[in-house]
Amino acid sequence: xxxxxxxxxxxxxxxxxxxxxxxxxxxxxxxxxxxxxxxxxxxxxxxxxxxxxxxxxxxxxxxxxxxxxxxxxxxxxxxxxxxxxxxxxxxxxxxxxxxxxxxxxxxxxxxxxxxxxxxxxxxxxxxxxxxxxxxxxxxxxxxxxxxxxxxxxxxxxxxxxxxxxxxxxxxxxxxxxxxxxxxxxxxxxxxxxxxxxxxxxxxxxxxxxxxxxxxxxxxxxxxxxxxxxxxxxxxxxxxxxxxxxxxxxxxxxxxxxxxxxxxxxxxxxxxxxxxxxxxxxxxxxxxxxxxxxxxxxxxxxxxxxxxxxxxxxxxxxxxxxxxxxxxxxxxxxxxxxxxxxxxxxxxxxxxxxxxxxxxxxxxxxxxxxxxxxxxxxxxxxxxxxxxxxxxxxxxxxxxxxxxxxxxxxxxxxxxxxxxxxxxxxxxxxxxxxxxxxxxxxxxxxxxxxxxxxxxxxxxxxxxxxxxxxxxxxxxxxxxxxxxxxxxxxxxxxxxxxxxxxxxxxxxxxxxxxxxxxxxxxxxxxxxxxxxxxxxxxx
Amino acid sequence: xxxxxxxxxxxxxxxxxxxxxxxxxxxxxxxxxxxxxxxxxxxxxxxxxxxxxxxxxxxxxxxxxxxxxxxxxxxxxxxxxxxxxxxxxxxxxxxxxxxxxxxxxxxxxxxxxxxxxxxxxxxxxxxxxxxxxxxxxxxxxxxxxxx
Numbered sequence: 001x002x003x004x005x006x007x008x009x010x011x012x013x014x015x016x017x018x019x020x021x022x023x024x025x026x027x028x029x030x031x032x033x034x035x036x037x038x039x040x041x042x043x044x045x046x047x048x049x050x051x052x053x054x055x056x057x058x059x060x061x062x063x064x065x066x067x068x069x070x071x072x073x074x075x076x077x078x079x080x081x082x083x084x085x086x087x088x089x090x091x092x093x094x095x096x097x098x099x100x101x102x103x104x105x106x107x108x109x110x111x112x113x114x115x116x117x118x119x120x121x122x123x124x125x126x127x128x129x130x131x132x133x134x135x136x137x138x139x140x141x142x143x144x145x146x147x148x149x150x151x152x153x154x155x156x157x158x159x160x161x162x163x164x165x166x167x168x169x170x171x172x173x174x175x176x177x178x179x180x181x182x183x184x185x186x187x188x189x190x191x192x193x194x195x196x197x198x199x200x201x202x203x204x205x206x207x208x209x210x211x212x213x214x215x216x217x218x219x220x221x222x223x224x225x226x227x228x229x230x231x232x233x234x235x236x237x238x239x240x241x242x243x244x245x246x247x248x249x250x251x252x253x254x255x256x257x258x259x260x261x262x263x264x265x266x267x268x269x270x271x272x273x274x275x276x277x278x279x280x281x282x283x284x285x286x287x288x289x290x291x292x293x294x295x296x297x298x299x300x301x302x303x304x305x306x307x308x309x310x311x312x313x314x315x316x317x318x319x320x321x322x323x324x325x326x327x328x329x330x331x332x333x334x335x336x337x338x339x340x341x342x343x344x345x346x347x348x349x350x351x352x353x354x355x356x357x358x359x360x361x362x363x364x365x366x367x368x369x370x371x372x373x374x375x376x377x378x379x380x381x382x383x384x385x386x387x388x389x390x391x392x393x394x395x396x397x398x399x400x401x402x403x404x405x406x407x408x409x410x411x412x413x414x415x416x417x418x419x420x421x422x423x424x425x426x427x428x429x430x431x432x433x434x435x436x437x438x439x440x441x442x443x444x445x446x447x448x449x450x451x452x453x454x455x456x457x458x459x460x461x462x463x464x465x466x467x468x469x470x471x472x473x474x475x476x477x478x479x480x481x482x483x484x485x486x487x488x489x490x491x492x493x494x495x496x497x498x499x500x501x502x503x504x505x506x507x508x509x510x511x512x513x514x515x516x517x518x519x520x521x522x523x524x525x526x527x528x529x530x531x532x533x534x535x536x537x538x
Numbered sequence: 539x540x541x542x543x544x545x546x547x548x549x550x551x552x553x554x555x556x557x558x559x560x561x562x563x564x565x566x567x568x569x570x571x572x573x574x575x576x577x578x579x580x581x582x583x584x585x586x587x588x589x590x591x592x593x594x595x596x597x598x599x600x601x602x603x604x605x606x607x608x609x610x611x612x613x614x615x616x617x618x619x620x621x622x623x624x625x626x627x628x629x630x631x632x633x634x635x636x637x638x639x640x641x642x643x644x645x646x647x648x649x650x651x652x653x654x655x656x657x658x659x660x661x662x663x664x665x666x667x668x669x670x671x672x673x674x675x676x677x678x679x680x681x682x683x684x685x
Contacts, residue, residue, distance in 0.1 A: 085551070085552035085553065085554075085603055086552065088552070089552055089579070091552075096581070097551075097552060097579070097581060098552070099608060099612070100551065100605035100607070100608030100609055100612075101551055101552050101603060101605050104603055104604050104605055105553075105603050105604065169554070172554075172555075172556075172557065173554050173555070174553075174554020174555070174556060174578045174579075175552075175554050213557065214557050215557065304653070305651070305652045305653040306653060338632070338652060339632070339634060340604075340634070414556075414557065414560040414561070414564070415564070417557050417560065417561050418560075418561045418564040418565065421561050421565075421656070425655055425656075425657070434653070448634060448636070451604065522577045522578060
C-alpha cells in the first residue's frame with residue numbers, strides 16, 4: 001500500500017477509528033465556547049451565512065464604483081478593494097515609477113476625492129468594506145474614515161477591515177515602504193487609534209495567505225500568521241492597551257488550496273491554538289478576544305493557467321472547504337484570475353458558487369458538519385501540535401520580526417516553492433491539466449480585461465486639478481505635522497486624518513513619513529560575501 | 539567558474555510577486571549559471587545599469603502586474619541608447635500570448651509565461667547562447683533534471 005503523507009508532513013492512515021481521537025487534552029467542545037475548535041459562534045451560518053466579499057478594483061475609482069454596484073446587485077454582501085501598485089507603495093499616479101502601473105492591478109488612489117467617488121451610493125453600514133492595503137495602510141485607513149465622516153457616518157459605529165499586515169509583505173507580495181520596526185509602529189498606531197476612535201473597525205487582517213502562496217506549507221502558514229499576530233499584539237500592549245481593548249478586532253486571512261481535510265483541520269486547529277495563545281499567554285478575559293475570525297476561500301496558488309475552466313471547479317471546492325471550516329468571510333479567486341482581472345461573468349460565477357452552497361447544498365444548516373469525524377478530529381490534534389512546534393522554531397530564530405528582518409522566512413519559503421515546483425515537474429505532485437490529463441491548448445479561453453489606457457492621463461489630470469484647488473498652506477502645515485509626529489513618536493493617525501481632509505496626496509503623506517521613518521532595504525539584495533555585489537543570496 | 543553565462547534576473551516596475559522569479563533564480567543557479575537578482579521595484583534604467591556593471595549576458599524580467607508592454611518599450615529605448623545588442627533579453631510572468639508579438643517587436647528574445655518550466659528557460663538560454671555572435675566558446679551545456 002502506498003504511503004500517503006499530507007503537505008503538512010502528517011502520515012495519513014487508510015482508516016481512522018474512535019481510539020484515534022481519545023485525546024483527553026482536547027475535548028471536541030462546543031461551538032461558540034472556548035477554545036472554539038468547532039467555530040467562534042454557537043449557531044454559525046444558521047444565524048447568518050458568511051459574508052461574500054470578492055476582491056475587486058481597477059482603473060479609476062469611477063470604474064471600480066461601477067463594478068462594486070454590479071457585485072452588490074448580484075448579491076455580494078461586502079466589498080474587498082483592490083488598489084493599484086502605486087497606491088500600494090505610496091506613490092502618486094504622476095510619479096516616474098508609477099509609469100505603466102496606474103489603475104492596472106487595482107484602483108488608482110491619490111486623494112480623498114478618489115475615495116468619495118469609489119464608494120458613492122454604497123451604504124457603508126449595510127456593506128462592510130475591506131481595504132487590501134498594507135505599506136500605505138495608515139494613510140488609506142485615514143482616508144476611509146475621513147470619507148465616512150464626511151458622509152455622516154459615526155466612526156464609533158463604523159465596521160470594516162484593513163489588511164494592514166506589513167510583516168507578511170516582507171515575506172510575500174512585496175508592497176513594503178518603511179523599515180520593519182517603523183512599519184510595525186505604524187500598525188500599532190492604527191490599532192491604538194481604532195481602539196479609541198473606531199472600536200468596531202478591524203484595523204489588521206493578519207495574512208498567512210501570502211506566506212502559503214510564497215511556498216509555506218499549511219502548518220507554516222498558520223504558525224507564521226500567529227507569530228505575526230503576536231508581534232502586533234505585543235506592539236499594542238507596549239503602548240499600554242489592555243488585550244481585551246483590541247484583540248477582538250484582529251482578524252486573519254488564510255489560504256485554502258490543497259487537500260480538503262487537511263485545510264478543514266488546519267482551521268479547526270488554528271482556531272483552538274489562537275484562542276489558547278490569547279487566553280493563556282496574554283490573559284484575555286473577553287471570549288471575543290480569543291476568536292480567530294477569518295476570511296478564506298482564496299487560493300491562487302492552487303489555480304492553473306492550463307484549462308482555466310477547471311478553476312471554476314476548484315473554486316467550488318475551495319468554497320466548500322471554507323464553509324466546512326467555519327469562515328466568517330469568503331472571497332474566491334475567479335477562474336480567469338491566472339490571466340487577468342476577473343470579467344463580470346467570472347466574478348458572478350464566483351458569487352454564484354457561494355450562493356449555491358448556501359441555497360442548495362445545505363452548508364448553512366448545521367455547525368461544523370465535519371466535527372466528530374475520526375479523521376478530521378485526529379488531524380486537527382496533529383495539526384495543532386505541529387503548529388506549536390513551528391512557532392517554537394520561529395522563536396528559536398529570534399522571533400518573527402528578527403527572522404523576517406534577516407530574510408530567514410523569505411529564504412525558507414522560496415526554497416520550498418522551488419522544491420514544490422520540482423515535485424510538480426517530476427510528477428511526484430499531481431496537478432490536473434498541468435502534469436496529467438493535459439490537452440493541447442493554443443489560446444486561453446478567457447476574456448481579457450480591457451485595460452483603460454486613458455485611465456493614467458485622466459487620473460493624472462484630476463490629480464493636478466485637485467492640487468491646484470486645495471488650500472496649499474493648509475496642506476503644507478498638515479504634511480509638516482505628519483513628519484513632526486512621526487519623529488516625536490506620537491500616534492500618526494490624527495495628523496494623517498487632518499492631511500487627508502486637506503486633500504494631501506498618498507505620495508505626499510508617504511514622503512512626509514518616509515523623511516523620518518526611512519525606507520526598507522531588502523535583505524536579499526546583497527550577497528553576504530560582498531556588500532557591493534548585487535547578487536542572489538540563495 | 540570561468541566563462542560562465544551571467545544572468546540578471548530583474549523585477550521591474552512595482553510588482554512584488556517574486557515567488558516565480560525566485561524559483562527561476564534557484565533553477566538557473568542549479569543549472570550552473572551565474573545569477574544575479576535585482577530585488578524588487580527596479581526601474582528599467584536601474585536594471586540596465588546593473589546589466590552594464592555586471593557584464594550581463596542574459597537579462598530576465600519577471601512581471602505579473604500586466605505592465606510588461608510599457609516596461610519593455612522603455613527598456614528597448616535604453617538598450618538602443620546603450621548599444622547593448624549582444625544582450626539576450628527574456629521576459630516571464632503573467633503575459634498573455636496576444637502580447638508576445640508586440641514584445642518581440644520591442645526586441646524581447648523569448649517570453650516564458652506562467653506555466654513555463656525552468657527547463658524551458660534553461661534550454662533556451664543554452665540554445666540561444668551558441669547563436670549569439672561572440673559567444674564564449676568554452677561554455678558548457680549543462681542539463682538538469684527535476685527527478
